Amino acid sequence: MHPAPSVIIFTVLSGLGLGMLAFLGIGVLDVQGVAAFMPFAIAFTFTITGLIASTFHLDNPQRAWRAFSQWKTSWLSREAWLSAATLSVMGIFAINNIFRGITISVLGWLGAGLAMATVVSTAMIYTQLKTVPRWNHWITPIHMLTLSLAGGAILMQHTSAALVLLTCAGLAQLAHWRIGDRQFAARGHSMETATGLGDRGSVRMFEPPHTGSNYLLKEMVYVVGRRHALKLRCIAFVTIVLLPFLIVVALPGGTLTTCFAITIFGLGTFTSRWLFFAEAEHVVALYYGKRDG
Amino acid sequence: MTELPETTQRKLGLVIDLDTCVGCHACVVACKGWNTENYGVPLSDVDAYGADPVGSFLNRVHSYEIAPTGGGCSQTVHFPKSCLHCDTAPCVTVCPTGASYKRSEDGIVLVDESACIGCGLCAWACPYGARELDQVAGVMKKCTLCVDRIYNENLEEVDRVPACVRTCPAGARHFGDLGDPDSDVSKLVAERGGFDLMPEQGTAPTNKYLPPRPKDRLTAQAADSSSLTPIAEEPKGFLGWLDMALEAL
Ligand code: SF4
Ligand code: SF4
Ligand code: SF4
Numbered sequence: 092m093h094p095a096p097s098v099i100i101f102t103v104l105s106g107l108g109l110g111m112l113a114f115l116g117i118g119v120l121d122v123q124g125v126a127a128f129m130p131f132a133i134a135f136t137f138t139i140t141g142l143i144a145s146t147f148h149l150d151n152p153q154r155a156w157r158a159f160s161q162w163k164t165s166w167l168s169r170e171a172w173l174s175a176a177t178l179s180v181m182g183i184f185a186i187n188n189i190f191r192g193i194t195i196s197v198l199g200w201l202g203a204g205l206a207m208a209t210v211v212s213t214a215m216i217y218t219q220l221k222t223v224p225r226w227n228h229w230i231t232p233i234h235m236l237t238l239s240l241a242g243g244a245i246l247m248q249h250t251s252a253a254l255v256l257l258t259c260a261g262l263a264q265l266a267h268w269r270i271g272d273r274q275f276a277a278r279g280h281s282m283e284t285a286t287g288l289g290d291r292g293s294v295r296m297f298e299p300p301h302t303g304s305n306y307l308l309k310e311m312v313y314v315v316g317r318r319h320a321l322k323l324r325c326i327a328f329v330t331i332v333l334l335p336f337l338i339v340v341a342l343p344g345g346t347l348t349t350c351f352a353i354t355i356f357g358l359g360t361f362t363s364r365w366l367f368f369a370e371a372e373h374v375v376a377l378y379y380g381k382r383d384g
Numbered sequence: 385m386t387e388l389p390e391t392t393q394r395k396l397g398l399v400i401d402l403d404t405c406v407g408c409h410a411c412v413v414a415c416k417g418w419n420t421e422n423y424g425v426p427l428s429d430v431d432a433y434g435a436d437p438v439g440s441f442l443n444r445v446h447s448y449e450i451a452p453t454g455g456g457c458s459q460t461v462h463f464p465k466s467c468l469h470c471d472t473a474p475c476v477t478v479c480p481t482g483a484s485y486k487r488s489e490d491g492i493v494l495v496d497e498s499a500c501i502g503c504g505l506c507a508w509a510c511p512y513g514a515r516e517l518d519q520v521a522g523v524m525k526k527c528t529l530c531v532d533r534i535y536n537e538n539l540e541e542v543d544r545v546p547a548c549v550r551t552c553p554a555g556a557r558h559f560g561d562l563g564d565p566d567s568d569v570s571k572l573v574a575e576r577g578g579f580d581l582m583p584e585q586g587t588a589p590t591n592k593y594l595p596p597r598p599k600d601r602l603t604a605q606a607a608d609s610s611s612l613t614p615i616a617e618e619p620k621g622f623l624g625w626l627d628m629a630l631e632a633l
Binding site: 154155157165166219220287310373378 | 407439447451476478499503504505507508509523593
């Protein structure tokens with residue numbers, strides 16, 4: 092699948108922001124008044140920047156409000172509702188914390204739940220697609236959720252939570268790669284099932300339907316960069332798990348350390364998310380003979 | 385809107401005969417022509433005369449080669465592909481805006497372009513590559529089963545079929561109600577063993593494909609060339625002289 096920058100920026104930044112909002116909601120940082128301003132501002136900035144980036148993926152964003160209408164069947168629509176609900180609930184929670192100095196913990200817990208539900212709904216947009224076997228597995232939401240929470244914990248400067256969650260995110264990442272690598276073959280999709288001609292023999296492309304490229308090939312048969320996938324996986328793993336873990340453990344806590352840790356972690360998450368798309372193979376590639384069945 | 389109808393009164397669709405299709409792409413051109421001028425925004429082309437042309441099409445013809453399991457000659461199969469108007473269309477349920485829908489009266493899957501935000505998710509959900517996001521208008525294009533022809537009383541009765549079916553010079557495309565077991569198309573599917581594409585995706589497509597018939601094989605008798613008796617004899621007389629003269633040149 093084509094790794095569109097807008098979608099990568101969206102999922103990474105809103106994931107970080109929502110992870111932090113969840114921690115703020117459950118009251119990990121027990122501060123009120125002016126001291127609470129910065130943490131909330133950071134969490135909202137990440138989340139909202141991400142959401143804005145997502146609209147750049149739409150060709151007709153002026154109609155984006157319509158995306159709220161189909162929550163009964165569409166995960167994308169549910170994500171729209173959940174993100175709006177999270178921002179509203181956590182917004183009220185934050186205003187009360189900052190300006191009135193009171194913590195309405197029911198609201199906080201609700202907001203935290205909604206934040207996590209938003210991350211899961213984003214993941215479900217990919218997980219639901221049977222056409223992309225690599226994504227179509229329960230490990231996908233766990234992968235995205237653990238990354239979001241680990242990022243949130245780093246931003247919250249909560250060392251013990253960060254260490255546990257970084258470990259979980261690392262394990263989920265490894266599992267996502269390992270399971271993902273086998274999914275396509277496990278599903279039994281091949282040029283033979285795609286064309287229905289398998290009972291006669293083996294099928295190969297003779298002539299493609301068009302000499303140039305098209306939307307399908309650009310969007311769903313993205314093959315650039317797969318050559319470097321292994322190297323990028325190593326870079327992603329080191330920057331998501333190992334380096335942030337070392338930084339959090341070894342360096343003295345403080346703003347500078349947090350900035351350093353989150354920058355490294357963020358770069359790792361971007362790399363991982365780029366691979367998430369670039370390595371994902373869509374079954375339509377079979378019709379173009381672009382995959383050895 | 386994106387909830388699928390439990391049943392549809394009719395299941396209109398196409399039956400494509402892989403035995404007969406000659407891969408002429410006439411259906412591709414007819415489809416592009418009709419659908420550029422009618423339902424929805426035109427099917428755009430970008431850089432049409434340049435080095436890297438791309439365009440939107442609702443129907444495309446692939447060509448495959450089968451290497452037979454038992455050995456022997458390979459077989460070329462031309463393979464037209466457009467939306468299969470699936471019964472459990474995954475492209476419909478993922479749409480966040482309700483732009484994508486399946487009609488309960490005839491099962492046709494359509495896009496209401498005025499509600500489409502161009503997110504592309506429906507194209508991701510389709511296993512068959514039947515949806516293309518128009519690169520100029522930014523809305524999703526897909527086969528409409530020529531909904532603006534098949535019910536169009538301004539057209540002659542004979543023209544009230546999809547443009548591709550009307551144009552196919554080989555008679556490889558058939559249009560009808562696949563929900564009615566007594567329709568011509570249903571009978572054709574039963575008779576010829578029509579099949580679904582990628583059935584393991586669980587999309588329950590309406591469109592069916594008829595398998596190519598096995599190639600003729602050389603029988604032992606035909607292979608024995610001694611059984612062929614020459615029908616032309618050595619030329620004599622004037623023709624014989626001409627033959628010799630030409631040979632000598
Ligand atoms: S062929 Fe693709 S676009 Fe058409 S109904 Fe089926 S899933 Fe949807
Ligand atoms: S591209 Fe349009 S039709 Fe397709 S899912 Fe998005 S809004 Fe719906
Ligand atoms: S017009 Fe008919 S013969 Fe020609 S490519 Fe289309 S289906 Fe095949």
